Amino acid sequence: MNLSEFGRNSIWAAIIAVPMMISPAAAQQFIPVTTYDTGPYAVNGQPFMDGFVDYLKMLNARDGGINGVKLTWEECETGYKPDRFVECYERLKNKGEAGASLFNPLGTGLTYAVIDRAPQDKIPVISLGYGRTDASDGRVFPYIFPMVTNYWSQSTAKIKFIGQKLGGMDKLKGQKIANVHHDSAYGKETIPVLAKQAEIYGFEVTHFPVTHPGLDQKATWLQIRQYKPDWVILRGWGVMNQTAIKEAARIRFPRDQMIGVWWSCAEQDTVPAGAAADGYICAGFHAAGQDFPLIQDILKHVYDKGDGAGPKKAVGTILWNRGVVNAFLSVAGIKTAQKKFGNKVMSGEQVRWGLENLNLTAADIGSQGATGLVPPLKLSCLDHEGGGGVKFQQWVGDHWEMVSDWIETDQSIVRPMIEASAAKYAAEKGLTLRTGMSLGSECP
Amino acid sequence: MFYREAGQFKASYAADQSIFPIAQDRFGVLVILAVAFVFVPLVANEYWLRSILTPFLIFSLAALGLNILTGYAGQLSLGTAGFMAVGAFAAYNLQIRIPEIPFILDFVLAGLIAAAVGILFGLPSLRIKGFYLAVATLAAQFFLEWLFTRVGWFTNYSSSGVITAPPMVMFGFEFSGAQSRYLLTLSIVAVLALAAKNMVRSEIGRAWMAVRDMDVAAEVIGIRLLHTKLLAFAVSSFYCGIAGALWAYVYLGTVEPQAFDIFRSFEILFMIIIGGLGSILGSFLGAAFIVLLPIVLNNVSSIFAGGTLSAHTLSHLELVIFGSLIIFFLIVEPAGLARLWQIAKEKFRLWPFPY
Structure with a gap:
């Protein structure tokens, strides 16, 4: 290697390395999107994350974000591997004006890998219908939300x-x-x-x-x-x-x-x-299906403009809809937080408050055109699940x-088991429970 | 010019037998250590320390372990991830069952337990060689993964089979920040790498290499095969066990047996093949290649995200580029990246007047 070649290579190295070290600051609500487009689970991961991103795109196009705050996101490939997810988590957690709003790992093993990190970084993790079951006990797991039903x-x-x-x-x-x-x-x-x-x-x-x-x-x-x-x-x-x-x-x-x-x-x-x-x-x-005003809005504001994250034929399939539901609930948490803290960019800690105080009534869901798509939910500091039902x-x-x-x-079967299991976890890790709480009480 | 050793005289046996006989190497290694111990923790942000450098160091250690066994002693093994799992689960069980032991001692004990398991699964190496031995060590891989998945005792009867590492506390100081964890890993890796370098230069290492080159001849000149091969398995598994414990405690914080599956074993084997068999430096270079390159590619591709390429295409492109680079490097230098560095050193020695 001669000198000029060496110099050229160093410049290339600098071009590649510098953008990696500087994370751009944006006055927008940042939502990390961890996905898997490769590996044996890609076929399921893709439509889920497409639905998630499509909902965010629709909100930006139709309403200009949420309450005047534009949404921004970045995708990161995990391959359904916990170690790759941890890397994505660390990479994305400080992006955006107030850091990452929340994470949706889409994998039980992936959720386990950040259970310790989330409270340290004060970023909530939604594990929608997956993840660690006993994390439904918000006293032991303040930042993990196995929402709808575990x-x-x-x-x-x-x-x-x-x-x-x-x-x-x-x-x-x-x-x-x-x-x-x-x-x-x-x-x-x-x-x-x-x-x-x-x-x-x-x-x-x-x-x-x-x-x-x-x-x-x-x-x-x-x-x-x-x-x-x-x-x-x-x-x-x-x-x-x-x-x-x-x-x-x-x-x-x-x-x-x-x-x-x-x-x-x-x-x-x-x-x-x-x-x-x-x-x-x-x-x-x-x-499942497309017969919801919300999904029609996504088709109108995103797919009709050729901006869809995935193929149009995926719209209305089970996993694509689940991605929409996941994004819907994430945004609902942010909106709840905005009601308390003002219509600006929310930090992870504020989003956590929002999720914990989330009370999605049938009327709320209806006003957003999602009746039948999203089940009514009510979370509390004790119950991070929300009490959704199951349909076959x-x-x-x-x-x-x-x-x-x-x-x-x-x-009556699940709750005592969750509390016992969470208590065992707390003992193993030397954690203290958040005290002074009961089901449905005001959260601290 | 950079590597000219002219004028460096060795006046004592100690000088002649030093690890780095050339002053430039000594200086270079000191600079690297100083940068790694002082400069990096000061300037690197949490992301770099936590999710790039720490896993790189842990995999370097595992690759070092496998390199001792495969690169130096010539015993092909596919059980690396299994031995890492032994280390991780041993450290966890020691910690929660005998909390009085400081965790650093736990790591050493976990390494020793892994070494014992390594000896057990190394026994077939006395009879079988080469690819057949690889298949025998495959048994270790599958048996150990099965054991930790099936027997609840190892995971303290956790319902999902996932263990979460208890906090690491020593003398009242908790290793929870990115810097302290990075420094802890770096110290362990530095000490063990130094030990490995000295081992392979000593009588033990020479015995390993003799066995690797021709075990019948080695036996004829008086090397005890049983002793030598099993020692290689023990030392290798000790390194892998500590790497596994670090992976569970320092990097992920939680571990399920599936984190140590057969693909992990392959990954580490590829590290030493790409880095260079029978080279300490090669273990580090190989780990850097396999661990860091996908992350770099992923980061680079995220710069282009939102442009003409969709996120879906980019994640596939990452695999394509990674695979092509593996092929490229193996064609350019089949003996590994360490050999490339050696060639570069030769060139630097003559530069700028090559003949």
Whole structure:
């Protein structure tokens, strides 16, 4: 290498390195968007984050942001890996005028990785229908929000649904349930609550772990055939779901006795499985489709201008809608915070207050054109979940059909377990609980 | 010119046997250490310390461990991530079950436990070699991951199988800030790298290299194979175990067994192949390549975000560029980045009058 070449290379190095060190300051509300466009889970990650970004784009185009504050965001690729997510988190947490408003990791393992960091940095983390279940206890986890319904609540609704199908909860006695789960923090999250429910209702549950990424499940389903379960609970993500549905068809397990969690419940899971998916039932906490004024607004202000984050055909699919719901709730938290702190850029700490005091009534949701899309929620400093219900849907060839009403979760089972588990965590970490609070009280 | 050693006389055995016989190298290493210990913590922001330099150092340590085993002793291993997991879970269990032990001692004990496990899974190396040994160590990888996933005791019966590291407190000081954690990692890595450098220069290292080059010949000249191979496994696993504990405690703060899957083992193997087999420097260069390059690419691509390319395209482009660079470097220098540095040194020695 001669001198001029060396000089040239140094200049290039400087050009590349300098923008990395200086983060641009903007007088806008900054929302980090961590996504995964690569890897075995990309097929599910993409529509989710497209929906999220499309909602933000729509707010900027239609209303000029929220209450005069423009929204800005930056995407960061995590690949569904906790270490990459931590890198994204550290990179984005101080961007924008008041730092990152909140994070949406879209992954249980990813959420776990920032549970310690979030309170230190005072940035709330929304884990919408995923994440660490006992983080619903806001006394121990002030910055983590497993909103709408967490996995344990979902599990109680699921068992209730099975009970309904059988014609009474007493009929659950003696039933055999196979829990086919992704062998990760996400998949294992419901094991304790299922054990508890098995004890209460007298059914038998056996767990069948599937190793990441779950493309090969032949051995697992052979075991399931031997076990002869009455019901199969599917907790998969990404390519694992379609494989499981196909394998179930292969061993001729009736698909309408196979109940998936909401992360196994999208068109990405059923369409590739083809006819094997006919009759497959799974859970949801929001609606699919485009027939909501809110989504029509997104089509009008974003897609009609050719500005959509993803393909137009994804609009209205389950995961795209879930991205919209996630963005909707994030923005609702920011709006609530603005009511208290004024219509300016909110810091992470203020957004946390907003989320904790979020009270989304049916009227609020209706005024934003999202009736039926977003469930009414009320959070408090004690309860970071909000008390959403669960609806079950069935795949009928080419679309989903609702097969149940909103099923209430059974907090009499879940809440004591959450509090016990959170208390154990607090003891292990040497944390002190936020005191002087009761359910529904004013938050400090 | 830069590397001309003319005029540097060695007047004693100590001078002749020093780690860096050339003054320029000694000076260079001191400057790097000074920059790493003093300058970097002063100027680098939290993002750089926490999510770039700390994981780089931790992976360098793991790569160093594997390089001792594969690069120096010639025993191919795919169980690296498994041994890292042993370190992480051992440190966690020691910490929550015997909280009286200071955490730094926990790390050492965790390393020793990993070393013991390494010896156990190194036993097949006495009978099988090469790719067959790689398959045998694969058993370690899968068995250990399975063990930590299935046996609740290791995760203190956590429902999701994820452990969260307790705070690191020593003499009343809690290592919670980015700087203190970076310095802690750097100190551990510096001490262990120095130890590794000295080990490979000593009788032990020479025995390893003799076994690597031809184990029958090594046995003939009086090297005990059992002793040498198992020692390589033990030392390597000790390094990996400490790297695993640091990964869990210092970097992520939480760990699930899946963080130490087979892909992690491959990643570390690629580090030493790209960095240079049988080179301490190579472990660091390889770790820098595999850990830092994707992050740099990601950062660079985020500058272009919002322009003509969509975010989706950019994340795929990152993989394409990363893969191409791996191929490029392996074609340019199959012996690794460390060898490239060696060639550069030769050139600097003659520059500006090459003949």
